[in-house]
Amino acid sequence: MALEAICGMNRMPFMRRFDDLQSEWQQERLREATSNFExxxxxxxxxxxxxxxxxxxxxxHCGIRMDFDHGTTTLGFKYRGGVILCADSRATSGQYIGSQTMKKIVELNDYMLGTLAGGAADCVYWDRVLAKECRLHQLRYRKRMTVDTAARIICNISTEYKGMGLVMGMMLAGFDDEGPKLIYVDSEGMRSHGQVFSVGSGSPYALGVLDTGYRHDLSDQEAYDLARRAIYHATSKDAYSGGIVRLYHINSTGWRNICNTDCSELHDSYCGTGHLDKKKDHKDSPDKDLPCSSGWTKRKLTEDNVQTKLETV
Known part of the structure; x- marks a missing residue:
């Protein structure tokens, strides 16, 4: 064997052992499977x-059940102060909660953010690729990548892998030379500009709150409260949404993380004892109407009092 190794005969195809050929085949397959590293x-x-x-x-046919159910709630809207992005943090695998601390708002650069909705692996992977492209673009051209360019990159990727199992619906929000931008891109190759978006299984509930309270002339605090309230109501109705509500604000100075609030704290704020105390205060002062009351109850009580007096007379 030593003479064969010295002469190089052990490297000839007909002298190689089956174990060596098998290991080479496995290494080749592994190299193909991990080609995305390069x-x-x-x-x-x-x-x-x-x-x-x-x-x-x-x-x-094998008796194995595999669920591809996934859910989330993310929203974004533009107003006079910039762009607001808000999302929950629950990651689910079928009927099971995989994580309560999933970060669904990704920082792409100092002026652009992206949201995750759909398959967690798909969204996280392509958001990382997009963050790398944003950095390379800034190094090459000495300026930041625009939101439209980033959306076009994701749209081209989605079109290339269409029909191959890519499950992704993300919003790209940022501030560039043209002002605030909010663009929705999904795995079907759709790219849409808009003022208000909500993506995920809890989006119908969030959109109901947004349609009620959204205005373009909102103040910053009103916009923060509207976004948190919309996500909270979505988490209370949708079992696939929950955890921590993360809120981001983007304007001409860049993005900043406003707050990360647990849903239980928002429940105490919106539906807890503070709301009941307000009702008690309204009961003590009958001259003030309760919120969202039409006044029909007060009119009906007045009519009943008049009728009672007439019957007494």
């Missing part, structure tokens, strides 16, 4: 189309 845009395609739809059908 090129982040080179991912291995799944063995069939639309894995979220077809994989459960294949596994049903």
């Amino acid at each position: 090129n982040p845009y080179a991912l291995m395609a799944p063995p069939f189309e639309r894995p979220a739809e077809n994989l459960p059908k294949i596994l049903s």
Whole structure:
């Protein structure tokens, strides 16, 4: 064997052992599977189309159940003070809560943020790629990447991997030379500019609150309260949303994290004892109407009192 090694005969194909060939094949497969370490845009395609739809059908023959259910609540809106982004922090795997501290608002650069909704792995991976592209763009051209350029990059990625199981719906918000921007991009290749967006399983509940209280001339404190209230009501109605409510504000000076509040604290603020104390105060002072009251109850009581007096007479 030593003479074969010296002469190089052990490297000839017909002299190689099966174990060596097997290990080389495994290393080659591993190199192909991890090609995104060198090129982040080179991912291995799944063995069939639309894995979220077809994989459960294949596994049903084996008696294995795999749920692709996922949920979240993220929202964003533009107003006169800039852009507000707010999101919960619950990550679910089917009917199980995987994490209560998931960070669903990602800092791409000092003036741009992105939100996560859909598959956590897909959103986190491509947000990291986008953050790297933002940094490279700033180093190459000596200026920040615009929100439209970042949205176009994600839109091109979504179009390239369309039908391959990519599940992603994100908002990109920032402040550039054209002012505040809010763009929605999803895994179907859709790219849409707008004033108000909400993404996730709890978005119908959040949009109900936003449609009621949103105005473009909101003050900063009113905008903060509206965003927190919308996410809170979504977490109270949607089982897939919850945890910590993270609030970010973007303006001409960049983004800043306003607060990270637990849903239980928001429940105490909006539906706790403070609300009941206000009701008691209103009872003590009958001249003041309760919030959201139409006045019908007061008129009805007055009519009943008149009717009682007439019957007494």
